[in-house]
Ligand SMILES: Cc1cc2nc3c(=O)[nH]c(=O)nc-3n(C[C@H](O)[C@H](O)[C@H](O)COP(=O)(O)OP(=O)(O)OC[C@H]3O[C@@H](n4cnc5c(N)ncnc54)[C@H](O)[C@@H]3O)c2cc1C
Ligand code: SF4
Ligand code: SF4
C-alpha cells in the first residue's frame with residue numbers, strides 16, 4: 240500500500256480530477272520537444288556512451304554496457320569446439336524463439352524448408368510474450384498505409400529506412416489477417432470490426448489488441464502452431480557464435496546447452512537472428528520491462544562476423560514503468576492505460592503534459608518532472624509521477640479496467656493497490672532497443688547474403704524511436720519475410736568448409752586496438768545471483 | 773536494517789529481505805536461475821511454484837516472480853510439468869464438440885473437485901472453463917481462460933490428469949479463427965493493398981524530402 244506521504248499527494252490528484260477531465264492538455268510544439276529531449280532523454284546523456292573501437296561501426300557511439308560486450312572476446316577463443324561433429328544439420332536455423340523467430344520458422348516450414356529453432360529459455364519466454372498494448376495496422380476506412388508511414392517516420396525522427404518502413408506499413412493488414420487465421424483473438428465488436436485505439440504518436444486509431452495480453456495471445460498461438468507443425472525447437476540452448484564457411488558466408492552456429500554447459504554444432508544454409516532486445520543490460524542502471532534473456536546476444540553474434548549495426552545508440556525508455564511497489568519495479572504499465580484516458584499527473588495534482596506524446600518525449604518529460612522541476616513523488620527506490628487510472632473508469636464506465644487491462648489490474652491487486660480507485664506511480668523503464676543489425680528490404684544483412692535478422696534485433700525499421708504497436712507488427716512482418724527469404728535462399732547455398740577464423744581475427748583486432756575487456760560475450764543471462772564472497 | 777525473513781528453498785533455509793519476491797529472493801540466496809524464470813513479470817508462466825507456510829496445512833501455488841516471500845515459506849519450484857499438448861491442423865478442424873472429445877477426451881473425467889480453480893495463479897475459474905469445453909462452448913471457454921499464462925499449476929493438482937492450459941488454448945484458437953466474426957474492413961484493405969491501390973502513394977511519400985515530411989508530420993490531423 241501507499242505511504243502516508245503518497246496518500247497526501249493522492250488527495251491532490253483526486254481534487255483536480257474533475258477539472259482535468261474537462262480539458263485536454265496541450266501537445267508540445269516540435270521545438271519544445273527537441274529542447275526537452277536534449278536536456279532530459281537518457282540517449283543524450285554523453286557519459287553513458289562510449290566509442291566502439293573495432294569492426295564495421297568503429298568510431299561510432301553505443302551504450303557503454305553494449306560496447307563492453309563488443310569489446311569482449313568469444314567464449315570459443317578458450318573453449319575448443321570440434322566443428323566436424325555436427326549435431327544438427329538444417330536448411331534454415333532460426334536463433335531465438337520469440338515472435339519473430341516463430342513467424343520465420345512457420346513461413347520457412349510453409350515453404351518446405353527443413354527449419355529448426357534454437358532458443359535460450361523456452362519458446363515464448365521472450366519479450367513478445369509480454370507485450371500488452373497492441374499491434375498497429377492501417378485497416379480502417381479513415382486510415383491508410385501512407386498515414387501509418389507518416390506517423391512512424393515522424394515518430395522515429397525521420398530516420399527510419401524507407402524501404403523497411405514501407406514493408407512494415409504495407410504488409411501490416413496482411414500480418415493481422417495471418418494471425419487472425421491462426422486463431423489469434425483480436426478485440427472485435429459484434430459486427431467483426433476491430434476495436435482500435437490510439438497509441439502515443441498515432442494520428443489514427445489503429446492499435447489492435449487482445450485485451451492487455453496482446454503479445455501473449457500472439458505468442459502462444461504462434462508457439463502452438465510451431466509445435467503442431469512439428470518444427471524442432473531446441474530449448475535452453477543459446478547460440479554463442481556464428482560459424483562461417485570458406486566462402487565467407489555463415490554456415491550455422493555453435494550452441495551452448497544452458498543446463499549442461501555442453502557445446503553443440505548446428506550447420507545451416509541460412510541463419511535468421513531473432514534474438515530480440517537488450518533490456519537486461521540495464522543501460523544507465525535503469526530497471527527494465529524485458530524478459531530474462533534480453534541481453535543483446537544477436538548484436539554481438541552478428542557484429543563478430545562483420546555485420547554492421549544501425550542506431551545502436553538509441554534506446555527506448557518506456558515512460559510508464561512501475562515505480563512502486565518495489566517488488567514489481569520496472570515492470571511495464573502498458574501505454575494503453577493512457578490510450579484509455581489516464582493522465583500523467585505530478586505530486587501537486589497537475590497534468591504536466593499531454594498523455595499521448597511519443598514515448599521518448601513522455602519519458603523525458605517525466606524525468607524532468609522528477610528532477611529539474613522537483614515535482615515527483617518520492618518512492619523507496621527513487622521517485623515517480625501519478626498515472627491517474629480512476630479516470631479510465633469515469634470515462635469508459637465502471638468495469639472498463641477489468642475488461643480492457645486485466646493484467647494491469649491483477650499485477651497491482653497482488654500488492655493491494657486497486658487502480659480503479661487509486662492512481663498508480665510510474666517512472667521510465669528500459670524497454671526497447673531501437674537500433675540493431677542493419678538489413679536491406681529483403682531481410683538480409685548487407686554484408687553476408689545468407690544471414691538474416693528479424694524482430695527487435697534489427698535496426699532501422701523505426702528510426703530513432705519506435706511507436707507503440709509497431710514492434711509486434713515488425714516481428715510478424717519481418718519474421719515472416721525472413722522465413723520465406725531464408726527458405727528460398729537455402730535452395731541455392733552450397734556450403735564450403737566450416738570455420739571459426741573470425742573469432743581469432745576479432746581477438747586480434749581487439750588486441751591491436753588495446754581494448755579487450757577480459758570478459759566473454761554474448762552475455763546470455765544477466766548476473767543477478769548475489770554471492771557473499 | 774531491512775526486515776529479514778526465513779524461507780526454505782527446496783528445504784534449505786535462507787534469510788532474505790522481506791520485500792523480495794520468491795524469484796529475487798532465490799537470486800539473493802545465490803541461485804543463478806536457468807529454469808523457472810522467463811519474463812519475470814507475470815506473463816510467461818515459467819516460474820510456477822508451490823509452497824507451504826511452516827506449521828500450516830494448506831499448499832499454495834503461485835508465480836515466483838509475482839509473489840512476495842513470507843516468514844516460514846517452504847518453496848519448491850515446478851519449472852516443468854508434463855502437460856500434454858495434442859497436435860492438430862488448425863485448418864482441418866472446426867469448432868465442434870467432437871474436436872475436444874477427440875483431442876482432449878480426459879476432460880470428461882473431471883470429478884468436479886475444483887482443485888484447478890483453487891490452484892490458479894491468475895484466479896481464473898478453471899473448472900468452469902473446462903466445463904465449457906466439455907459442452908463445446910468454445911467461446912465461453914476462450915473468454916474464461918483468456919488470461920491463462922500456462923503455468924500448469926492447475927494441472928499439477930488435477931486428479932484427472934487434465935492439461936487445462938492446452939484445452940483453453942485450443943478453444944481460443946477455434947474462437948479466434950472460426951467463431952469471431954470476420955473483420956470486413958481488414959479483408960478489404962488487404963485486397964486493396966494486393967491490388968496495388970497504395971503502390972504509387974507509398975512511393976511518393978518515400979521520395980519526399982525530409983523538410984516536406986516534417987511539415988506533413990507536424991501539421992497532420994489527429995483523429996479525436
Ligand atoms: C513488457 C513489454 C511490452 C511490450 N508491449 C508492446 C506492445 O504493446 N506493442 C508492440 O508493438 N510492442 C511491444 N513490445 C515490444 C515487443 O514486444 C518486442 O519488441 C518484440 O516482441 C520482440 O520480438 P522478438 O521476436 O524480436 O524478440 P523476443 O520476443 O524477445 O524473442 C527473442 C528470443 O530469443 C531468445 N534469445 C536471445 N538470445 C539468444 C541466443 N543467444 N540464443 C538463442 N536464443 C536467444 C530470447 O530468449 C527470446 O526467447 C513490448 C515489449 C515488452 C518487453
Ligand atoms: S489456468 Fe492457466 S494460469 Fe491458471 S493455473 Fe492453469 S495454467 Fe496457470
Ligand atoms: S482439478 Fe481436474 S478434476 Fe478437479 S475440477 Fe479441475 S479439471 Fe476437474
Ligand code: FES
Pocket residue numbers: 808809810811812813814815816817818819835836837838921
Ligand atoms: S517468470 Fe514469467 S510468469 Fe514469472
